Amino acid sequence: MRSRYCTCVFCAAVALTLALLLLAPRAVHAQAPPPKGPASFINDVAPILKENCFACHDSKKRKGKFDMTTYESFRKGGDHEDPVVPGKPDESHIIDLLTEKGAGRMPPKESGEALPPAKIAVIEQWIKEGATLDAGTSPKADLVRELRARWQPPAPLAAYKIPEKVTALAFTPDNQKLVVGGHHELTVWDIGQVKLEKRIATRAERVYALAWLPDGLLAVAGGRPGQEGDVRVYNLNAGTPKIVEGVAMLDGVNDKAVMVKQLLEADDSVLCLALSNDGKKLASGGCDRTVHVWDLTGGVTNAKEEQTIENHADWVMGVAFAPNGQHLLTASRDKTAKIWDLKAKESLMTFPDHQNNVYGVAMKADGKTAYSVGEDAQLRRWNPVADGKAIPPTGGHGKPAFKVIVHPKQPLLATCGADQTVRIWNADTLAAVRTLSGHTDWVYTVAFSPDGNLVASGSWNGEVKVWKVADGTLVKSFTGSPGYVAANPPKK
Numbered sequence: 379m380r381s382r383y384c385t386c387v388f389c390a391a392v393a394l395t396l397a398l399l400l401l402a403p404r405a406v407h408a409q410a411p412p413p414k415g416p417a418s419f420i421n422d423v424a425p426i427l428k429e430n431c432f433a434c435h436d437s438k439k440r441k442g443k444f445d446m447t448t449y450e451s452f453r454k455g456g457d458h459e460d461p462v463v464p465g466k467p468d469e470s471h472i473i474d475l476l477t478e479k480g481a482g483r484m485p486p487k488e489s490g491e492a493l494p495p496a497k498i499a500v501i502e503q504w505i506k507e508g509a510t511l512d513a514g515t516s517p518k519a520d521l522v523r524e525l526r527a528r529w530q531p532p533a534p535l536a537a538y539k540i541p542e543k544v545t546a547l548a549f550t551p552d553n554q555k556l557v558v559g560g561h562h563e564l565t566v567w568d569i570g571q572v573k574l575e576k577r578i579a580t581r582a583e584r585v586y587a588l589a590w591l592p593d594g595l596l597a598v599a600g601g602r603p604g605q606e607g608d609v610r611v612y613n614l615n616a617g618t619p620k621i622v623e624g625v626a627m628l629d630g631v632n633d634k635a636v637m638v639k640q641l642l643e644a645d646d647s648v649l650c651l652a653l654s655n656d657g658k659k660l661a662s663g664g665c666d667r668t669v670h671v672w673d674l675t676g677g678v679t680n681a682k683e684e685q686t687i688e689n690h691a692d693w694v695m696g697v698a699f700a701p702n703g704q705h706l707l708t709a710s711r712d713k714t715a716k717i718w719d720l721k722a723k724e725s726l727m728t729f730p731d732h733q734n735n736v737y738g739v740a741m742k743a744d745g746k747t748a749y750s751v752g753e754d755a756q757l758r759r760w761n762p763v764a765d766g767k768a769i770p771p772t773g774g775h776g777k778p779a780f781k782v783i784v785h786p787k788q789p790l791l792a793t794c795g796a797d798q799t800v801r802i803w804n805a806d807t808l809a810a811v812r813t814l815s816g817h818t819d820w821v822y823t824v825a826f827s828p829d830g831n832l833v834a835s836g837s838w839n840g841e842v843k844v845w846k847v848a849d850g851t852l853v854k855s856f857t858g859s860p861g862y863v864a865a866n867p868p869k870k
């Protein structure tokens with residue numbers, strides 16, 4: 379079960395392969411026969427290097443003291459000199475290594491197959507034609523960035539053939555609608571009529587976290603696993619929607635009125651977001667292990683990155699502000715939860731008790747109790763002020779728990795997990811109040827409505843459910859994938 383979680387939802391390596399195979403047009407292109415016209419370094423050669431070589435030859439690993447991530451460093455070579463002799467593929471060291479039959483082949487035997495002949499032919503052609511860099515590109519330009527800048531997201535599907543896993547959802551501030559993360563889009567659903575109202579195309583393939591900002595704008599964290607990540611801010615009520623079969627379509631990729639601000643561009647997915655109680659600070663965390671904090675005092679358009687925190691040894695999967703806005707709780711795949719003092723810029727304490735991946739954190743409104751959930755299937759409670767020690771009892775979930783949230787008004791918590799349930803807890807005693815069953819797959823995300831009356835959840839098989847907090851009645855249930863017809867059962 380654990381491996382399913384890792385490979386399917388967050389595991390960058392598998393997702394990277396999938397993304398390259400299925401999505402990135404450049405990668406597909408790179409597998410095509412050699413270009414008919416002149417070969418381009420950026421468009422034809424760099425994607426091959428990125429996919430097959432950067433894992434060992436980037437600016438950090440530099441195997442053989444060789445960094446290929448800029449044209450300049452690529453042509454400088456490593457222990458040897460320039461691996462390329464312009465015009466002469468037969469004399470180029472790189473071609474020797476790619477076609478080498480014995481030891482010394484690149485990529486090395488133990489790391490995988492040789493490059494397919496079609497890809498070697500592309501590099502040969504480029505060398506034959508002079509091994510030049512595309513006009514207008516700096517030799518010092520970071521190739522990962524250049525490739526990312528050239529990448530164009532696909533348009534959202536007219537109708538989903540398989541349901542998209544729901545990794546994030548949020549009620550609108552008026553409690554009437556749900557924003558659900560889709561495939562390269564956000565969808566907005568009227569809860570009362572279960573009607574799809576709006577679709578907002580996004581650059582991010584997946585949405586991992588949503589946070590409403592004080593001025594009615596929506597902060598969204600997401601990414602393309604293993605490729606890129608971002609935090610972007612959207613105005614869902616701006617732009618000129620195109621109406622298609624009664625659904626308003628907005629362009630959150632190119633329309634600056636809709637995508638009003640990009641706060642972060644990262645090399646991998648951004649997984650979590652939190653807004654401070656006073657609405658003045660926003661924090662994010664993700665696969666690059668860093669937490670970013672922005673000061674929103676001057677409004678979103680003037681947002682300033684206040685600090686970048688590297689306090690975890692692995693992905694940051696959850697963030698939450700203490701009510702004072704000064705302390706930040708974080709949850710990580712490094713098996714710990716931590717507290718960071720934003721003013722002193724130092725780590726205050728580490729909570730190690732989960733002894734396995736920690737997926738979510740939350741803080742009680744009085745600032746005196748921290749909550750965390752994780753792979754160990756426990757909801758744990760600890761003292762974030764005095765000593766970071768656990769406060770028994772813990773709450774058992776049966777299976778890994780992915781998220782914990784605090785009710786906006788009452789002393790209640792909600793959690794969700796691999797046991798296919800949403801659970802409501804008494805925040806003071808950790809007594810189990812209610813288990814909401816009915817999902818038929820892992821429940822990844824859960825949200826309370828701002829008025830506190832409803833709780834919504836989203837699962838791996840695309841189901842969205844809305845329940846009454848007071849008595850656990852199921853209010854609505856639907857698949858959050860536009861156009862998906864359930865008669866077409868999903869293949870897993």
Ligand code: HEC
Nearest residue numbers: 430431434441442444455456457458461472484485486489
């Ligand atoms: C799994 C790690 C790994 C991968 C992937 C890899 N390399 Fe290497 N590469 C190495 C190591 C280690 C060396 C140093 C070998 C030595 O010094 O004997 C090296 C050395 C080289 C050198 C010689 C550099 C110099 O100046 O000495 C070249 C050229 C090279 N690699 C090209 C490539 C290309 C092209 C790819 C992708 C198709 C690639 N490598 C993929 C590990 C890797």
